[in-house]
Amino acid sequence: MKAVCWMGTEKMSVENVPDPTILNPRDAIVRITSTCICGSDLHLYDGLMPTLEQGDILGHEFMGEVVEVGAGVNREKLKVGDRVVVPFTIACGNCFFCQQQLWSCCDNSNPNYWMAEKLMGYSPSGLFGYTHMLGGYAGGQAQYARVPYADVGPLKIPDGIPDEQVVFLSDIFPTGYMGAENCNIKPGDTIAIWGCGPVGLFAIRSAFLLGAERVIAIDRFDYRLKRAEDAGAEIINYEEVDDVVQLLKDMTGNIGPDACLDAVGMEAHYTGPMWALDRTKQVLRMQPDRPGVLREAIIACRKGGTVSVPGVYGGFIDKMPMGAYMNKGITMKTGQTHMMRYMKPLLELIQGGKIDPSFVVSHRVPIDKAPEMYKVFRDKQDHCTKVVLDPWANGASIAA
């Protein structure tokens, strides 16, 4: 089958690899009909995540049709022929954490638990198409994928809804939604959201769905800010203003946003001497993450407010404004998305016409174009917000 493989920093390649096989009784094989490139894949593309290996198949946002199920899969929950969206976090459904609905903290799904344990104390769940520290499971930017614990994660999708409307239930829609939910929104609240990529855009819409009065979106690309504006947010282009924090204060009568959401993560861009310092340290491998947005979010947040972090961080950060965090009594909420908590209710929102997630798509291309699309997406060329790959199409780009 065709699969998008990481062959080194900024080196992606579509390779012909053996089809996946069932390795454990609760596995299923899915024939993929739609798959996407995620912002967190770019951290891998840029070679910033340790324990990725040459030849690893990336991709964790995919859907398709079940073509094979293992002997241990509960046939009442999943059978051959089902059309499913597969969540990016892998969860067993049996451990303490799964039973607490903390699906992305599953205790059993990471075969390389010990690697993550060294860095984080305990391991979160395994993920598709990510580093070996997080399981090293072959990903879904391919024609087929092996899905472990197949009767727990995959969500059945009725016929009649196009892939495009539901494929983002695999990650970014629930991730944006949980980010907004973590903002602890109360009526009248103002939410500031850094990053108008796919997760940021879903977070904006989710914040309104959850009752936010006002959302202020921050980015540097006008085409992304335009999409934020379409979603109902007020916008700030941080490259065009002197001081984002002061502006947020001015916009909120010196109270500050009730919640600040970092939908950017470890590869943030910002301005000033701090940017130069953080970027240098990252290149020299002295600091894996560039935490400019997180610092700004903590400083900007109102006293007693909430900082929500769906943006991905990999390791350690310097100059964490701990004094502001402590003295202002801020709550920080984080985590990989507890996918199975959100997929079904969000599918119902889609079915009920409350939201059409396909608004986020900018590029639809055959899988063969994936390597160049990584670069286009990373460099924000061609007004790129979201790339959907067709694993079975041949030839040229399909117009968005």
Next chain:
Amino acid sequence: MSEAARIHLENAESRQHRLSTAFRWSALITGGALAVTGLSRRSKSGVALAAGGGLLSWLGAQAGTQQRELIARSSIQLNCSPEQAYEFWSQIENLPLFMRHLESVVLSGDNQSHWVAIGPLGKRLHWTAEIAFDRQGDVIAWRSLPDSEIYVDGVVKFRKALGNRGTIINVFVVYQPPAGSIGNAFAKMLGKDPNFMMRQDLRRLKALIETGEIPTIEGQTHGPRSGATAVARVLNPDDPIKGQGKITEIADARRRAS
């Protein structure tokens, strides 16, 4: 196990390199303390505690009589009842399902069992063990008989976790590898970090009990690999048995069990 006992054991481990008898004394003291505490409770669990403690003392005393010993100790939470966990472990033929260095455990009657471990380069070590102590749903201890190629004595204790959160098991194993090249290689394999290996084994046990399978990516599809991957595989501390396909090991064990 009381907090004080735990600290005793931890101390014993950290000192074992420079103070070879530390474990023995610590086990003797801790075991003795446990026995006393257990007896003083005058309850069912107290009796078990006393018995476990007595065994620990015995292990401690035994440990001192050999020239070298390796100690593995670990603990894990299982999302099941102590009875279920006990039930699984008490069928000691199940142990190779999750203990990576074991190839097989075969019951041979009379409370005895024959054990085969795979050492480095697929070399095998054989020994016969007997159940030294067994209390339903609570504790199991086993010890190898004289004339074994390697002495492996262990105890596992099952107790209900606080707040109805399943079971916490504590496992404590003492290995006394033989002299000679196989023994040395085996000691080297275990000696890197016996606790780590035990932790990994228990993690596999947890997955097996909770989900019915052990998570793996062994044998999955991938693109062209580089030399770096081979190096990572060789250095993988979770797979100290080189030259032996670990997935086939588990598969074989599973076949035997079914």
